[in-house]
Amino acid sequence: MNLSTYVNNLGREFATLAEAGGEESRELVERLSGSLESAIRMTLLDALSAATDEITLDLAPGSVELRLRGRDPNFVVTAPAPEPAPDASAVTEATTADPLAPIADDGPSSRINVRLPEQLKAAVEDAAAKEGRSVNAWLVRAASSALQKTDSDQRPRQSGSGPLTQQSFNGWVR
Secondary structure, eight states: OOOHHHHHHHHHHHHHHHHHHOHHHHHHHHHHHHHHHHHHHHHHHHHHHHHHHHHHHHHTTSEEEEEEETTEEEEEEEOOOOOOOOOHHHHHHHHHHOTTOOOOSSSOOOOOOOOOOHHHHHHHHHHHHHHTOOHHHHHHHHHHHHHTSOHHHHSOOOTTSSTTOOOOOOSOOO
């Protein structure tokens, strides 16, 4: 995406406004045009970045990234992996019997603030980068995955239920 067209259009608008103010205004706009160009370009990049974050929220577990190539931004869209269509009777059973049924990704979104220890934040950023996702998209997918685990996945193993069981005894011996 070439931002030069948009930056040049704003420059022309400033020049037109300066003409109405007289010679001094026109000279001032000419002197400021270099710094205005970089400020306008950065503001447009900030707006594109914010839009990318909002689109990623709606697209999760897919994502949209904004990457710079030289001075031009490029969008990279990662579509979510297609899931096999479930059996209609299985969907009905899952939604009526299971209180932890899969959470819809296409619903309205809301914003929360999360405080993470620095090491965890760095690990999350690395994991998201390895998957080619934004941190937000990675966290949404991780939270959805954690909530979709069944009760049996989250229950600790009972004694004697597998090869890695531990037994402990309390008391005294004579």
